[in-house]
Amino acid sequence: MLSERQAASGILGCPVEVLGLIFEILPPAELRVLSIVNKELRARVEPFLYANIQWLWREASSPPPITQLLRTITCKPQLATYITNVHLDGMNIKGRMTAGPPKILISSSELTEYTAFIQGTGVPYSDLWICELHQGTIDALLALLVAQLSNLRCLYLGPIYTRENQVLGMILNSALCRPMDYRLPTFQHLRDVSFHRAVGDDGTRPKMTPQDRAKNTANVLPLFYLPNIRSMSVTVENPDVFTWPAAHLPDPSKLTSLDLTAVREAYLGDLLSVMPYLETLRWAWYYDYGVEDDFVSPTVDLDRIAAAVSRVRGTLMDLTISADAPIGGNEQFHPAVKMEGSLRAMVEFDELKRLRIPLAFLVGFVEDTTKRLQDVVPRNIEFLTITDELGLQNDGGDYNSDWPIYEWTDTAVLTLLRTWLRGWKSCTPQLRGISVLFDCIDTNIGEWPPELRHQFMELGAQAEVHLELIEWKRDW
Structure with missing residues (x-):
């Protein structure tokens, strides 16, 4: 042997x-x-x-081994150059939504070494960084790690790691917006970034004013200055005033896939205006009942959405818009939401081949026989997926009679599709498939019964377009 x-x-x-x-x-x-x-x-x-660092933070008492890794790469800096992929995620740690992530203690000898590194970068906020490090914040530790990863290609940070991100945001700002001023990586190899922050509340707190919570906008906008970014998934909260963090606009000319959450219609266009080659966009419209400000409102501004997305109409091929307005505060029912304007301009988005969108964004909440899908669907569409998201808004509890409820029943949706497919070849000649997603909840028992499903499939066969019904489960 x-x-x-x-x-x-x-x-x-x-x-x-x-x-x-x-x-x-x-x-x-x-x-x-x-x-x-x-x-x-x-x-x-x-x-x-060392190429792949992957941690899942499951329990508050068992933090990820970030201090061990920092200790190792401090002793052998060459090891940091081997790290190309960092994936840090974690479950929601109960009771930590307002308190922030648990602190991670660092020994005095390690603090001395880390302090020397921080001061060596030349950043003007070194005192703040060192102070946060003494307190053991995950923000300061994560910033210390990222600041040493010159060959990083993929970075994924889940909400538990981005709950506090002031120092990390400053590092990104210094490295990407003022790269000649400080001794930090340029992140020239970083191509794939996911930087998500939890939005909304836990359903028990009173409404928050803008002053109650620091927004992350200034901390994430530097990511758009990454020189070779190709795919990004990011939470961008709505600032009082939108300004890019550098003297010049970003030029993410290689960015082709973008996933945005939290940002509302008011600033969507500002972000998309600097992306000349975007091909895939996923945007989550979100209303948080627990937040009161000028941007997070219960009104969907369809005109502004159409204008924003038109910034990338020349290259955009795949668009997904989701919508959520969950129960907030101490309420028992979903809040009222209303639509303003229209997405009719989307008909002219000639490059758009795939679209997933709530039905209410296309034809409103109220069942209206004058509304036609062919009047809003891109004319070169190949695959359309419509969902019943926002279908529970203003339904039950303190019903607001001035705001609409969702009236589109299964029969009405079938009629809507039948009207379109009767002459689809003249208005959407590239059409190949339509999917209808409907919420599988107790109140929907009996929706899309067998007879109606048969009519639905028969319609697809007659029109020579693939039709499918998909049940989805709501995340409560």
């Missing part, structure tokens, strides 16, 4: 390309075992062992 040393010698005799193929498929645990066999094998294994 071969000894570990003999086995290691055999492995090291393989060509570098073969070693790479082997190490790429090995799990971290096996890579760690190989790394302690001898120094030569460790040198070969470490680039693969």
Whole structure:
């Protein structure tokens, strides 16, 4: 039987390309075992062992091993250059929505080393950064980690890591908007970013005013200055005044896929105006009953949405718009929401091939036989998915008679589709498929019964367009 040393010698005799193929498929645990066999094998294994950092923060009492990683790369800075993918996520830690993430204690000797690194960057907010580090905030620790990752390609930060992001935002601002002033990475290899913050409340707090919560806008806008960003998923909250953080506008010319949450119609156009080659856009319209400001309102401004999305109409091929106005504060029912304007301008979005959107955005809440899908659907559409999101608004409880309720029943939707498909080849000649998503809840029992489903499928067969019904489960 071969000894570990003999086995290691055999492995090291393989060509570098073969070693790479082997190490790429090995799990971290096996890579760690190989790394302690001898120094030569460790040198070969470490680039693969440190390439992917993936943590899931499940319990408040068990924080991720960020201090251990920082300690390691402080002793051996070369290891930080191997880190290319960072994926940090976590479950909602109960009771931490208002208090923020738990603190992570750092030893005095480590603080001394980290302080020296921070001061060496030359950033003007080093005192704040060091103070936050002494307090053990995940924001300061995460900033310390990111500030050493010169070869980072993919960064995913879940809400537990972005609840507090002032220092990290400052680092991104300094590195991306003023790259010549400080000793920080330029993040030239970073192509894929996900930076999400929890929106809304836990349903028990009173309404918040804008002063109750610091918005993250200034901390995430620097991400749009990443020189080679290709895909981004980000929460952008609505500031009182929208301004880009640098003296010049961003130019994310390689950005083709964007997923936006929190930002409302007022600033959607400002973001899209700097994206000349965007192909895929996912935008979540959101109304938070627990927030009172000039932007998070219960009115859907369809004209402004159409104007905003028109900024990318020349390249946009895939558009998803979702909508949510959940129960907030101490209420028992979903708040009232209303539509203003129209998405008729979307007919002219000639490059748009795929569209997923709430039916209410296309034809409003009120069942109206004069409303036609072909009057708002892009004329070169290939696949359309319509949802019944916002279908529970203003339904029950303190009913607001001045605001509409959702009237589109299964029969009405079928009639709407039948009117369109009767002459679809003249208005949407590229059409290939339509999906109807409806909420699977107790109050919808009996919706889309077998007879109606048969009529639905028969309509598709007659029109030679693929039709499908999909039940979706609401996340309460």
